[in-house]
Amino acid sequence: MSGALLVAGTTSDAGKSVVTAGICRHLARRGVKVAPFKAQNMSLNSMVTRDGAEIGRAQVMQAAAARVEPEGAMNPVLLKPGSDRRSQVVLLGRPVAEVDAMSYRALKERLREAVLASFADLRTRYDVVVCEGAGSPTEINLRARDIANMGLARAADLPVVVVGDIDRGGVFASMFGTLALLDAADQALVAGFVVNKFRGDPALLEPGLAMLRRLTGREVLGVLPWLPGLWLDVEDSLDLADRGSLGYDGSLPPRGEDVLRVAVVRFPRISNFTDIDALAAEPGVLVRFVTRPEELADADLVVLPGSRATVSDLAWLRERGLADAVVRHVSRERPLLGVCGGYQMLAREIHDEVESRAGVVPGLDLxxxxxxxxxEKVLGRPRGTAFGEVVDGYEIHHGVVTAEGGEPFLDGCAVGAVRGTTWHGAFENDGFRRAFLASTANEAGRRFVPAPDVSFADVREQRLDALGDLVADHLDTDALDRLIEHGAPAGLPFVPPGAPGGTQL
Structure with missing residues (x-):
């Protein structure tokens, strides 16, 4: 098999990432050498690859689904918002600019060249490249300079499958509208639809699916059922709205007598909150993302996670009364962990003429x-030890923390039950995670016992296999194969906007 495919979506968070990962795992299990690709990603969840490139965490997950090593070419353009109006542009794994919407346009030709070169490079080294779009392909105000959706499809002659999230409602209108707002040349590449997150009997959908086929001349390639618990390396904080209190399999019973309660502060510019996923995989660990002081009252462990805007999010922490709540938590000798931006907030002071340009700002002094x-951004894949366990992590930061006392903790420091590190991904190391949780439970006075048999790598593999099963069991994989190998069928009809108006229902 040889070819490529673009998975687009009617909206952000429609399911493009998981469908792309599912197709990658389905093909990899059949012995196909497959790679994921996302031309342009806007996300604050990222990772450092072995080749030293910073790419979106979703593409790292998709590479794991494809059973290949992630690399910079799989996500050549990464946008990391630092405010509502400005983003850092990461090109081929390295930051190149801070831009707003207007100045970003000046970079587009350079980015387009990098996108097409990266895609062409992957095509020479892999049998199949499964591309994920960004947002919606019908953001018509941006179409002229698009490099991630139909702009990529047109440049590379890619067949396009459009995914719609039926759980949000309005899936038929969004699918038809997505197609109808494209011009004729773009429409010619849209080959079919996938309905995602359906709860119930698929037979109930058939009248609507039949009408969609009739109105668009495109096939519905399948209906994917709702499958909870697939929070894997998500792209942005939109996904946090559905989490609340979480564990991978609901509230798993503890191995000891107590549940361990973890409160993770949800900053406005929270980044790399996937660090917490491995904690949520532990039986008896209850993880909550919090935004109010009272939500810290019964927490055994408080986590200040990464932030793309440390000084701004620290000001938010103070404005919300959360800073005082964190100090009260520490005064009760309860454990506190800061990771990257969260660690920076725990310092005595912050000198920032780069990110916020606020100068000297007092930290929480914990x-x-x-x-x-x-x-210069620090990107790395460090290794160290803590609690007698080997720890592999990764670091992505502009703020450099210098510890002036305390006990060593990974690359950071600790005073009593307060710890800080710039390393992401530490909890994915099973031995360290268990030792950290055991120490945390002891410090919090909980009779919680970490599970000795939970492998986070196995948890991730099970989820990726579940995505592969979704594709194998619920999509028309023969039709997918034909699209990958032969492209969109010739002669697909053009659907003008408003076409259904006179249709007899």
Whole structure:
């Protein structure tokens, strides 16, 4: 098999990432050498690959689904919002600019060249490349400079499958509208639809599916059932709205006598909150994302996670009364962990002329450390030890923390039950996670016992296999194969906007 496919969506969070991962796992299980690709990703969840590139965490997950090593070419353009109006542009794994919507346009030709070169490179080294679109392909105000959706499909002559989330409602209107708002040349590449997150008997959908086929001349390639618990390396904080209190299999019973309650502060610019996924995989660990001081009252462990805007999110923490709640938590000798931006907030002071340009800002003064922001971003894949266990992590930051006391903790420091590190991904190391949770439970006075047999790598593999099963069991895989190998069928009809108006229902 040889070819490529673009998975687009009617909206953000329609299911493009998981469908792309599912197709990658389905093909990999058949012995196909397959790679994921996302031309342009906007996300604050990222990772550092072995080749030193920063790419979206979703593409790392999709590479795992494809059973290949993630690399910079799989996500050549990554946008990391620092405010409502400005984003950092990461090109081929390295930051190149801070832009707003207007100045971003000046970069588009350079980005387009990098996108097409990266895609062409992957095509020479893999049998199949499964591309994921960004947002919606019918953001018609942006179509002229699009490099991630139909712009990529047109440039590379890719067949396009459009995914719609039926759980949100309005899936038939969104699918028809997505097609109808495209011009004729774009429509010619849209080969079919996939309905995602359906609860119930698929037979109930058949009248609507039949009408969609008749109105568009395109096939519905399948209906994917609702499958809870697939929070895997999600792209942005939209996904946090559905989490609340979470564990991978609901509230798993603890192995000891107590549940361990973890409160993760949900900053406005929270980043790399996938660090918490491995904690949520542990039986008896209840993880909550919180935004109010009272939500910290019964927490055994409070986590200040990563942030793309440390100084701004620290001000938010103070404005909301959460900073005082964190200090009260520590005063009760309860454990506190800061990761990357969260660690920076725990320092005595922050010197920032780079990210916020706020100058010297007082931190929470819970750890003896000083932060200085540098122009160069630190990207790395460090290894160390903590609690007698080997820890592999990754780091992505401009703020450099210098510890001036305390006990060593990974690359950071600890004072009593307060700990800080710039390393992401530490909890994916099973031995370290268990030792950290055991220490945390002891410090919090909980009779919680970490499970000795939970492998987070196995948890992730099970979820990826579940995605592969979704594709194999519920999509027309023969039709997918034909699209990948032969492209969109010739002669697909053009559907003008408003076409259904006179249709007899």
């Amino acid at each position: 750890l003896p450390a000083v932060v200085r922001f540098g122009a």
